[in-house]
Amino acid sequence: MRTxxxxxxxxxxxxxxxxxxxxxxxxxxVTSERALLDHARELLSDVGTNTIAHSRGxxxxxxGAAELSARLAQDRVIASDVxxxxxxxxxxxxxxxxxxxGVYYGSEEGEFVYVMRSDGPGPFRTKIIRRDGDxxxxxxxxxxxxxxxxxxxxxxxxxxxxxxxxxxxxARDEMTTIWTDxxxxxxxxxxxxxxxxxxxxxxxxxRGIVGVDIEISDISDFLANLRIGSTGRALIIHSNxxxxxxxxxxxxKTEDADGTLxxxxxxxxxxxxxRAAFARLMAGGRIPVxxxxxxxxxxxxxxxxxxVMPPIxxxxxxxxxxxxxxxxxxxxxxxxRQTNIWIxxxxxxxxxxxxxxxxxxxxxxxxxxxxxSALVAQGELDPSEPLPATYQExxxxxxxxxxxxxxxxxxxxxxxxxxxxxxxxxxxxDAATGRxxxxxxxxxxxxxxxxxxxxxxxxxxxxxxxEPPVLLFGAEQHGAPREVNQxxxxxxxxxxxxxxxxxxxxxxxxxxxxxxxxLTMDDITQAKHTEDQVAELSKDLSNLSRDNxxxxxxAGLARELNQPLTAIAQNADSAxxxxxxxxxxxxxxxxxxxxxxxxxxxxxEIIKALRSFIRRDEGIQTDFDLSELVAxxxxxxxxxxxxxxxxxxxDLGNLPCVNAxxxxxxQVLVNLMRNAIEAVAEGDGDxxxxxxxxRREGAQVSVCVSDTGPGVAPGxxxxxxxxxxxxxxxGLGLSICQSxxxxxxxxxxxxxxxxxxxxxxxxxxxxxxxxxxA
Amino acid sequence: xxxxxxxxxxxxxxxxxxxxxxRALGQRGFTVSAYASARAxxxxxxxxxxxxxxxxxxxxxxxxxxxxxxxxxxxSPLAVIFITGHGGVPESVxxxxxxxxxFLEKPFRQSALVARIEIAQKxxxxxxxxxxxxxxxxxxxSRLTAREEExxxxxxxxxxxxSSKEIGNALGISPRTVxxxxxxxxxxxxxxxxxxxVDLASKLNAGRR
Numbered sequence: 001m002r003t004x005x006x007x008x009x010x011x012x013x014x015x016x017x018x019x020x021x022x023x024x025x026x027x028x029x030v031t032s033e034r035a036l037l038d039h040a041r042e043l044l045s046d047v048g049t050n051t052i053a054h055s056r057g058x059x060x061x062x063x064g065a066a067e068l069s070a071r072l073a074q075d076r077v078i079a080s081d082v083x084x085x086x087x088x089x090x091x092x093x094x095x096x097x098x099x100x101x102g103v104y105y106g107s108e109e110g111e112f113v114y115v116m117r118s119d120g121p122g123p124f125r126t127k128i129i130r131r132d133g134d135x136x137x138x139x140x141x142x143x144x145x146x147x148x149x150x151x152x153x154x155x156x157x158x159x160x161x162x163x164x165x166x167x168x169x170x171a172r173d174e175m176t177t178i179w180t181d182x183x184x185x186x187x188x189x190x191x192x193x194x195x196x197x198x199x200x201x202x203x204x205x206x207r208g209i210v211g212v213d214i215e216i217s218d219i220s221d222f223l224a225n226l227r228i229g230s231t232g233r234a235l236i237i238h239s240n241x242x243x244x245x246x247x248x249x250x251x252x253k254t255e256d257a258d259g260t261l262x263x264x265x266x267x268x269x270x271x272x273x274x275r276a277a278f279a280r281l282m283a284g285g286r287i288p289v290x291x292x293x294x295x296x297x298x299x300x301x302x303x304x305x306x307x308v309m310p311p312i313x314x315x316x317x318x319x320x321x322x323x324x325x326x327x328x329x330x331x332x333x334x335x336x337r338q339t340n341i342w343i344x345x346x347x348x349x350x351x352x353x354x355x356x357x358x359x360x361x362x363x364x365x366x367x368x369x370x371x372x373s374a375l376v377a378q379g380e381l382d383p384s385e386p387l388p389a390t391y392q393e394x395x396x397x398x399x400x401x402x403x404x405x406x407x408x409x410x411x412x413x414x415x416x417x418x419x420x421x422x423x424x425x426x427x428x429x430d431a432a433t434g435r436x437x438x439x440x441x442x443x444x445x446x447x448x449x450x451x452x453x454x455x456x457x458x459x460x461x462x463x464x465x466x467e468p469p470v471l472l473f474g475a476e477q478h479g480a481p482r483e484v485n486q487x488x489x490x491x492x493x494x495x496x497x498x499x500x501x502x503x504x505x506x507x508x509x510x511x512x513x514x515x516x517x518x519l520t521m522d523d524i525t526q527a528k529h530t531e532d533q534v535a536e537l538s539k540d541l542s543n544l545s546r547d548n549x550x551x552x553x554x555a556g557l558a559r560e561l562n563q564p565l566t567a568i569a570q571n572a573d574s575a576x577x578x579x580x581x582x583x584x585x586x587x588x589x590x591x592x593x594x595x596x597x598x599x600x601x602x603x604x605e606i607i608k609a610l611r612s613f614i615r616r617d618e619g620i621q622t623d624f625d626l627s628e629l630v631a632x633x634x635x636x637x638x639x640x641x642x643x644x645x646x647x648x649x650x651d652l653g654n655l656p657c658v659n660a661x662x663x664x665x666x667q668v669l670v671n672l673m674r675n676a677i678e679a680v681a682e683g684d685g686d687x688x689x690x691x692x693x694x695r696r697e698g699a700q701v702s703v704c705v706s707d708t709g710p711g712v713a714p715g716x717x718x719x720x721x722x723x724x725x726x727x728x729x730x731g732l733g734l735s736i737c738q739s740x741x742x743x744x745x746x747x748x749x750x751x752x753x754x755x756x757x758x759x760x761x762x763x764x765x766x767x768x769x770x771x772x773x774a
Numbered sequence: 775x776x777x778x779x780x781x782x783x784x785x786x787x788x789x790x791x792x793x794x795x796x797r798a799l800g801q802r803g804f805t806v807s808a809y810a811s812a813r814a815x816x817x818x819x820x821x822x823x824x825x826x827x828x829x830x831x832x833x834x835x836x837x838x839x840x841x842x843x844x845x846x847x848x849x850s851p852l853a854v855i856f857i858t859g860h861g862g863v864p865e866s867v868x869x870x871x872x873x874x875x876x877f878l879e880k881p882f883r884q885s886a887l888v889a890r891i892e893i894a895q896k897x898x899x900x901x902x903x904x905x906x907x908x909x910x911x912x913x914x915x916s917r918l919t920a921r922e923e924e925x926x927x928x929x930x931x932x933x934x935x936x937s938s939k940e941i942g943n944a945l946g947i948s949p950r951t952v953x954x955x956x957x958x959x960x961x962x963x964x965x966x967x968x969x970x971x972v973d974l975a976s977k978l979n980a981g982r983r
Contacts, residue, residue: 562881566790570791570797571797
């Protein structure tokens with residue numbers, strides 16, 4: 001099947017547009033997603049790094065403060081045993097760093113000064129434990145920002161023993177500044193860490209320990225304030241697996257059965273995403289992270305990216321972990337992608353429509369061309385009509401096509417004209433059924449049927465019912481002749497029988513199957529009639545010729561015999577006259593002489609009777625057309641003239657009818673023409689003609705038959721009976737002709753023709769009451 | 775020239791016919807000359823002699839009818855008797871119309887021929903006499919001058935207007951001159967009256983016709 005150019009163009013232009021847009025969108029989608037993911041990872045990494053930096057910055061003052069206080073106490077700048085002084089120092093430290101929850105000093109003696117932030121009645125509270133022997137007093141002092149006492153009271157219920165606290169123990173044992181693991185502060189119930197620095201007393205002695213409590217909930221707040229995508233989170237996991245900082249601080253703490261608060265392990269934290277992301281980091285109770293690690297995981301059908309940073313330092317074995325759903329970064333992209341796809345679809349749609357429109361525009365001239373070609377083919381449009389504006393190629397194609405069409409039309413027209421205007425009957429006949437497909441006017445004229453009537457007839461129906469024509473081309477006749485020439489008797493519509501000469505040619509198509517029969521038909525009835533007439537004339541002439549010959553023989557004999565008979569009769573009478581002059585002559589002699597004369601006369605009577613018996617049809621004279629007779633006689637001797645290579649030319653002009661015995665005149669014409677042809681045949685000249693001329697001369701018509709032969713030799717007695725120059729002749733021809741002419745009131749004579757040849761002329765009486773014929 | 779018994783001429787291409795007829799007619803006292811063809815006869819005949827011509831109808835060359843036509847054209851004092859070997863009705867009719875005495879079919883008896891010759895001789899003599907009168911008349915008229923001939927023509931054409939005055943008016947001459955011419959005319963034509971003049975003129979015209 002052939003595809004239409006229009007469809008091809010539409011599909012091609014619209015489809016290609018769509019594909020192109022789709023390819024661009026998809027490519028940008030893929031590349032932008034990858035870039036964004038990379039960006040997300042970098043972001044998470046930055047979060048980790050920032051958090052680490054923040055944490056360090058957060059904790060660094062604590063160390064400075066603790067170690068400064070310890071060194072001041074150690075160097076006795078501050079009398080560590082004077083609690084009021086110590087309180088002042090610690091108060092100053094606390095004021096310096098807002099992240100400090102409290103700063104304290106515990107001595108080996110069990111004394112303890114603790115300055116911490118308070119909710120009221122003053123912003124700061126100092127707890128001083130004093131010992132005097134076994135007596136201990138615990139005083140609580142609240143102060144305002146200017147270190148003025150707001151309230152002061154004692155707490156007799158206090159049982160706090162600083163020397164037993166873990167921070168004290170470890171610092172004294174290790175004789176250096178230590179960090180505790182994060183824990184939940186007892187008093188504030190907030191997560192924090194403690195930094196403890198020993199106040200040395202000599203190389204091995206310890207006078208006391210300075211401690212700083214740092215609440216790390218601030219770090220959590222920091223983490224909570226970090227924006228990691230839209231829903232991403234960062235958390236800090238201690239190397240033992242505790243989650244020590246989380247944007248949601250409430251998740252950090254858990255209460256044991258004995259009522260102590262502790263951090264939630266990463267494996268238990270009520271943050272399922274964090275759990276899913278980082279629980280697997282735990283290995284043997286530790287988190288062995290050494291390098292920054294990025295990972296990807298799925299939770300709840302969503303993809304997340306996660307980063308784990310290496311521990312901040314040996315003293316702070318904290319791992320910063322952060323996660324964020326990939327969609328935080330790619331949602332916009334995805335949204336964008338969706339939009340892009342819609343845009344792409346829209347663009348593709350629009351370009352498709354444009355493509356269709358363009359295709360239509362491009363295709364329009366082609367369509368117009370096709371329509372035009374169809375119209376031209378159906379003959380509803382003249383090929384010479386100008387082609388509307390179109391493509392060069394189409395114009396060239398059109399030119400060629402139209403030339404072809406015009407040429408074909410011309411041929412068809414010529415054929416049609418030939419078919420219609422030819423002087424012969426023509427018909428196209430279906431080869432299989434014998435039905436007429438097309439006939440021309442002449443055919444109708446010959447057959448007497450109209451074209452419409454013939455359209456419903458078969459060729460066989462045209463034939464004479466008594467002699468139906470041979471079916472020319474039957475479908476089953478494989479050996480059918482391709483051309484047939486025959487004479488055929490037909491019956492006209494009016495029932496009149498006619499003779500026709502039929503030439504039929506079977507036309508085959510390219511596959512060799514018979515298409516139709518082209519038939520030409522001539523009405524030869526007239527020709528046949530003429531032929532019949534000529535044949536009849538020939539027959540009559542041969543009879544006449546015989547009669548004439550006999551008559552002429554008889555006439556010749558009569559004349560030849562009558563001469564001696566006359567002489568006999570005269571001589572007998574002369575003798576009788578002489579005898580009668582003499583006297584005494586015997587009566588018997590007179591009678592004898594008289595008898596002789598009478599017998600001679602009797603012989604003359606016998607001859608006269610014989611002659612009149614043979615010349616039986618003399619004098620039947622009719623009016624007839626001499627031209628027609630000349631044509632018929634020419635035809636009669638056409639075989640002889642052809643054989644002799646002689647051209648017979650009739651130059652008759654405008655002749656009246658003549659009155660004579662038609663058959664006898666035919667005999668004269670045939671004789672003269674035959675003589676002329678034989679005369680030309682004897683000679684060997686190049687000019688081989690016999691000319692029959694006829695002219696009206698008054699009441700007579702003269703007819704001359706001349707030839708280009710050698711002519712009549714001098715001394716030849718032309719009209720004498722029984723004298724001939726021909727080997728096989730009787731010498732009666734010309735004398736018969738002369739007799740005939742005379743009998744018809746005319747005469748026959750010979751005259752030489754210039755420059756050569758002979759001319760025999762005879763005259764006939766023009767018909768009295770017949771007007772000249774055309 | 776006048777003769778008592780006109781001669782008999784025979785024209786026939788057949789020698790035997792000529793011989794027998796010459797002998798037979800000579801025997802009966804006729805003056806006979808025979809010729810073998812029409813041409814030979816024409817060469818020999820003087821055109822003046824009154825004679826009976828026995829003429830064969832069918833001859834090679836000029837036939838009898840043609841010869842008769844030629845002789846008629848010459849005002850010969852001849853009477854023709856046709857003899858023919860194959861006489862047909864049309865030929866005989868034509869011959870009689872052209873003035874032939876008779877048309878005899880060969881063979882014939884001598885008595886029939888002699889009877890017709892005698893008739894023919896009389897006719898020939900009459901014809902000769904008529905010819906002579908005509909010739910005399912012609913001779914007399916030929917003496918007239920052109921003017922006199924004109925006046926004769928006028929008088930013959932208009933027999934009712936024959937006074938000298940009328941003729942003078944018609945011809946543009948004086949009546950006196952006409953009177954003079956009329957006297958000369960009567961003298962030259964050897965007649966005495968105007969009536970005779972008209973009769974003579976009509977005879978002459980008939981002869982000429």
